Amino acid sequence: MVSTxxxxxxxxxxxHAGRANELLPLLHALQDREGYVDPAHVPAIAAALNLSRAExxxxxxxxxxxRSAPPAATVVQVCRAEACRSRxxxxxxxxxxxxxxxxxxxxxxxxxxxxxxxCLGQCALSPAVTINGELHARVGPARFDALFADARExxxxx
Amino acid sequence: xxxxxxxxxxxxxxxxxxxxxxxxxxxxxxLARAVASEAARRGIAVDIVRNGSRGLFWLExxxxxxxxxxxxxxxxxxxxxxxxxxxxxxxxxxxQDGERPMPATDPDGSWQAGMPACVGRVxxxxxxxxxxxxxxxxxxxxxxxxxxxxxxxGGLAGLRACxxxxxxxxxxxxxxxxxxxxxxxxxxxxxxxxxxSRAEARQKYVVCNAxxxxxxxxxxxxxxxxxxxxxxxxxxxAALSVGATEGIVYVRSEYPHAIAALEAAIDVARxxxxxxxxxxxxxRCCELRVAKAAGAYICGEETxxxxxxxxxxxxxxxxxxxxxxxxLFGQPTLINNVxxxxxxxxxxAHGAQTYxxxxxxxxxxxxxxxxxxxxxxxxxxxxAFGVTLRTLLDExxxxxASGRPAKAIQVGGPLGAYLPPAQWDLPMDYEAYAAVGAxxxxxxxxxxxxxxxxAGLARYAMAFCALESCGKCTPCRIGSxxxxxxxxxxxxxxxxxxxxxxxxxxxxxxxxxxxxxxxxMTPFPVRSALEHFPADFGLPAGxxxxxxx
Numbered sequence: 001m002v003s004t005x006x007x008x009x010x011x012x013x014x015x016h017a018g019r020a021n022e023l024l025p026l027l028h029a030l031q032d033r034e035g036y037v038d039p040a041h042v043p044a045i046a047a048a049l050n051l052s053r054a055e056x057x058x059x060x061x062x063x064x065x066x067r068s069a070p071p072a073a074t075v076v077q078v079c080r081a082e083a084c085r086s087r088x089x090x091x092x093x094x095x096x097x098x099x100x101x102x103x104x105x106x107x108x109x110x111x112x113x114x115x116x117x118x119c120l121g122q123c124a125l126s127p128a129v130t131i132n133g134e135l136h137a138r139v140g141p142a143r144f145d146a147l148f149a150d151a152r153e154x155x156x157x158x
Numbered sequence: 159x160x161x162x163x164x165x166x167x168x169x170x171x172x173x174x175x176x177x178x179x180x181x182x183x184x185x186x187x188x189l190a191r192a193v194a195s196e197a198a199r200r201g202i203a204v205d206i207v208r209n210g211s212r213g214l215f216w217l218e219x220x221x222x223x224x225x226x227x228x229x230x231x232x233x234x235x236x237x238x239x240x241x242x243x244x245x246x247x248x249x250x251x252x253x254q255d256g257e258r259p260m261p262a263t264d265p266d267g268s269w270q271a272g273m274p275a276c277v278g279r280v281x282x283x284x285x286x287x288x289x290x291x292x293x294x295x296x297x298x299x300x301x302x303x304x305x306x307x308x309x310x311x312g313g314l315a316g317l318r319a320c321x322x323x324x325x326x327x328x329x330x331x332x333x334x335x336x337x338x339x340x341x342x343x344x345x346x347x348x349x350x351x352x353x354x355s356r357a358e359a360r361q362k363y364v365v366c367n368a369x370x371x372x373x374x375x376x377x378x379x380x381x382x383x384x385x386x387x388x389x390x391x392x393x394x395x396a397a398l399s400v401g402a403t404e405g406i407v408y409v410r411s412e413y414p415h416a417i418a419a420l421e422a423a424i425d426v427a428r429x430x431x432x433x434x435x436x437x438x439x440x441x442r443c444c445e446l447r448v449a450k451a452a453g454a455y456i457c458g459e460e461t462x463x464x465x466x467x468x469x470x471x472x473x474x475x476x477x478x479x480x481x482x483x484x485x486l487f488g489q490p491t492l493i494n495n496v497x498x499x500x501x502x503x504x505x506x507a508h509g510a511q512t513y514x515x516x517x518x519x520x521x522x523x524x525x526x527x528x529x530x531x532x533x534x535x536x537x538x539x540x541x542a543f544g545v546t547l548r549t550l551l552d553e554x555x556x557x558x559a560s561g562r563p564a565k566a567i568q569v570g571g572p573l574g575a576y577l578p579p580a581q582w583d584l585p586m587d588y589e590a591y592a593a594v595g596a597x598x599x600x601x602x603x604x605x606x607x608x609x610x611x612x613a614g615l616a617r618y619a620m621a622f623c624a625l626e627s628c629g630k631c632t633p634c635r636i637g638s639x640x641x642x643x644x645x646x647x648x649x650x651x652x653x654x655x656x657x658x659x660x661x662x663x664x665x666x667x668x669x670x671x672x673x674x675x676x677x678x679m680t681p682f683p684v685r686s687a688l689e690h691f692p693a694d695f696g697l698p699a700g701x702x703x704x705x706x707x
Binding site: 020021022023024025027028049055058059062063064065066079081082083084085086087117118119120121122123124125126128133135136137138 | 179180182183184215216218370371372373374375376379411412413414415416449450451452453454455466467468469470471472487528529530531532533536537559560568572602604605606607610615618622626
């Protein structure tokens, strides 16, 4: 996931140069490659797309999907929306916080961060979570523990 | 039947294992690998098809075996059970299993220790057999990326019919069908199409809104993952009808499986000549691409979506001008929701009148209801307008998943009202719902049992609005934060009529003063919770009403 920033950025800037409407595809591509959008890239992106730095910064911070700092080694997203709430979603949040030591939408703890997400489209099989991008439905505390242990183990082998 | 005889000749047993994200979220990929390797180990020839989901989510992963007497289903199959299944003669035994499914109607039990339940012929499961699937006719039946399968099951008939019509007649077909925008606003689709069609411009666009951010809704996702070709066909019909040559599907980033399925389907469609410079040899052009959203709920609002497509923050535009005349890059733009566009191929293939025969009053056709939340049998229920929540909850849903009494049902997503049991006999109809201050919206139905705290859910509605407001208009940006504060004061025990009146005043300001539905409809869940469940706010009966305050 990690590469030298400029090696990633230069071809992307060349591909989207001069096309302000392609800011989102550019940011997606950058985040897909580097894991986040480094604020240090903002001036170069702005110059290439003929936008102000404020405009680029505004877009990055407006959309929840874009990160301005590298993600933790393990990212857990827990759905907080109504359908998940109706099936113990908030109790699951408390369980996930207790078992990871990380506060939801707060700092990472021991390489794990826990984030809120609003709807993963599994509302008939709630509660839903993602662990490192992999989707899981009907997640009670026990199932979470098993899935989380699996993900940590896989992460250790990488 | 030809499929069946081919399989019998080749000797391979055809097994369907869904690839829809609901099945994947319950381990379908691992299951498919287990079936393939177990069959190979035993020298049994199998032909595994990764179909979409039937939308009977409580049965997922639902594995089906093709037999001479139809497709026999096995519910909630886990990879760990596969070896035992093969030991007992599966999949060859499916024919006999299908004749004596155990248990026939209650798949929660197990017909043999350690084995998944056989649910018999899948198309005979009452939940499915009782539906009126027009738009969702193919989901779970076909391989979502197989163009031959698509055409064999009625695909492209609508597009071919459309190619024989001029633009005016095509728009008239949509108008005659009575189809209204399925994204929630319920605006007559034909009027929108005709407005774009009659607008004169160098370039026009069709934009498909697939930013399905409402909790309790998954119909768009299901179409994109399980039958993406029907959406592509709908977009092409729309583009030809309004004179656009470019379509864009804006899909939320929380749906990576839908994005992948749709992109793969677009590649196939281009290869097959359904898209591109010469649609089905007609000499007419339609290009289509996917744009990936970035996690902002407000971008489901059509003008915010256009801003986002232009590379900007998703800030709502004031209307007029309407997007039909000045939309993407200032050009006439047809914006429809996924389900609206996916409904169109049926209408062109079978005629506007056929579609119109379903439904009631001014709500014509079918509505894909999404049964979600605390429900025993959650899934997709496509029915003509007019069904009641009670029928959906009891006959289809089988009651709550927790087994406790249901208390409140939120219809239409986070901006929809909470309906108490007294309103569960209302027919699902845009006008009937509007008359009681509720909305049908996108057809999302989220059930809550009697442990639900309605004051907490009302607070959440305001907090979600505060989190997702684009910030352009004051009633939404500030009102939502003040709303959270007032509800918290009531929750802490300040139940004076002053606080209740303040909350109603705030709601009134948001309803009348917001630029779009985000601020304008957040009061729907708040007010309905307050009015119908005053006890949850610590208020006496009747004290939550607007007049009482």
